[in-house]
Amino acid sequence: MTHSIPASSAAALHLALEAVEVVAGYGARTILHGLDLAVAPGEIYALLGANGAGKTTTLGLFLGFVRPSSGRVRVNGIDPGVDPTRARRQLAYIPENVALYEHLSARENVAYLLDLAGEKQDARAIGEALSTAGLDSAAYERRVSGFSKGMRQKVSIALALARKVPALLLDEPTSGLDPQATAEFSRLLGVLRAQDVAILMVTHDLLGAAEVADRIGFIDGGTLIDEATASGAERFDVRALHRRYAAQGTLP
Numbered sequence: 495m496t497h498s499i500p501a502s503s504a505a506a507l508h509l510a511l512e513a514v515e516v517v518a519g520y521g522a523r524t525i526l527h528g529l530d531l532a533v534a535p536g537e538i539y540a541l542l543g544a545n546g547a548g549k550t551t552t553l554g555l556f557l558g559f560v561r562p563s564s565g566r567v568r569v570n571g572i573d574p575g576v577d578p579t580r581a582r583r584q585l586a587y588i589p590e591n592v593a594l595y596e597h598l599s600a601r602e603n604v605a606y607l608l609d610l611a612g613e614k615q616d617a618r619a620i621g622e623a624l625s626t627a628g629l630d631s632a633a634y635e636r637r638v639s640g641f642s643k644g645m646r647q648k649v650s651i652a653l654a655l656a657r658k659v660p661a662l663l664l665d666e667p668t669s670g671l672d673p674q675a676t677a678e679f680s681r682l683l684g685v686l687r688a689q690d691v692a693i694l695m696v697t698h699d700l701l702g703a704a705e706v707a708d709r710i711g712f713i714d715g716g717t718l719i720d721e722a723t724a725s726g727a728e729r730f731d732v733r734a735l736h737r738r739y740a741a742q743g744t745l746p
């Protein structure tokens with residue numbers, strides 16, 4: 495399969511996330527059967543597929559948790575199978591349910607998680623990251639234990655911004671978000687894209703993906719079966735995509 499990386503950006507010459515003909519799985523069980531997927535800096539890629547299609551396994555590939563038996567995986571040019579620590583330094587991973595230190599404030603979480611990543615930053619830089627991530631300033635010093643999913647995501651995104659990572663992996667970011675929080679989340683992804691972050695987002699939400707993604711990929715049985723690229727004012731023909739992929743069980 496050929497990839498239609500946006501040619502407008504010089505940065506597109508280099509891929510932040512790349513999987514080429516990847517075969518991978520768990521033990522003797524193969525889940526990914528020759529997966530081809532690439533995300534350029536400043537691109538939002540939404541990966542859709544039925545339950546068990548291999549979406550989370552694909553994220554695990556870039557994180558170095560899932561080792562390919564053949565094929566090529568690169569994160570900003572680094573092979574996570576060979577050097578997972580260095581590969582993970584290029585990434586921020588935001589799981590469906592963001593885990594934070596519940597008794598620490600938003601600011602303390604970012605400071606502490608930065609510390610753990612060996613990337614200490616001053617209070618001003620952390621405040622700026624929280625502000626860019628769209629967290630209400632009244633919440634900076636509050637314990638995160640009472641935070642909503644949307645607020646937790648903002649803390650994670652502030653951490654990604656402070657770390658200045660080139661790539662962001664998101665697993666089901668909009669499930670359980672209300673429409674306003676979903677719209678705010680989409681706006682945030684736009685901010686990250688403008689900073690040339692490569693974003694790979696796993697989702698079941700075709701409509702949400704169509705609003706924010708530059709490309710949508712469909713995975714079935716561990717293989718990328720199709721890709722659609724945003725174009726024109728309408729961006730994607732959501733109805734046609736839905737008809738095509740819902741019928742074969744790739745969409746809920």
Ligand SMILES: Nc1ncnc2c1ncn2[C@@H]1O[C@H](COP(=O)(O)OP(=O)(O)OP(=O)(O)O)[C@@H](O)[C@H]1O
Pocket residue numbers: 520523525543544545546547548549550551552
């Ligand atoms: N750690 C694991 N060990 C063994 N099998 C696993 C493991 N994790 C996932 N699987 C299996 O791999 C297959 C693909 O799972 P994966 O989580 O990648 O799918 P998915 O597309 O993310 O699905 P969902 O939409 O349900 O999250 C499934 O059959 C799942 O049971």
